[in-house]
Amino acid sequence: MTDVFTHPISVRYLEVDAQGVVFNAWYLAWFDDAMTAFLTARGLPYPAMLDAGYDVQLVRSEIDWRSGVRWQDAIEVAVSTSRIGRTSFTLDFEVRRNVHEVTCAGRTVYVVIATDGSGKRGIPPLIADALGDPAPLLDEAGR
Secondary structure, three states, X not given: OOOOEXXXXXXXXXHEOOOOOEOOHHHHHHHHHHHHHHHHHOOOOXXXXXXXOEEEEEEEEEEEEOXXXXXXXXXXXXXXXEEEOOOEEEEEEEEEEOOOEEEEEEEEEEEEEEOXXXXXXXXXXXXXXXXXXXXXXXXXXXX
């Protein structure tokens, strides 16, 4: 299992704003898509996690932009596990244009919850195994 997973994105015309770049809200949607693809690639399809009685909720997200992404740019979202706690975990994200140019970097904290509505739970082995060992893309300052 590699430490960094990449998820290709096709920038749709509807995601571009009047300034000619992708509107900021779409980055969180891309991160969410990349997170579920990351877990699936590591052996935990989202429906299997739900069937086991677990889900995750975003509790914090931060994004630092370096340059805009435009319609039809060739981009991918890189994902890596940054931190694993008792009930929460952190994923790092990079939006990369033409494979190597990082256009923005993000970090999102998720908490594990029970699907029956009874609240947060400790990270079960099936999620911990899918996350793997932490290998942050970003430093402590989020860069």
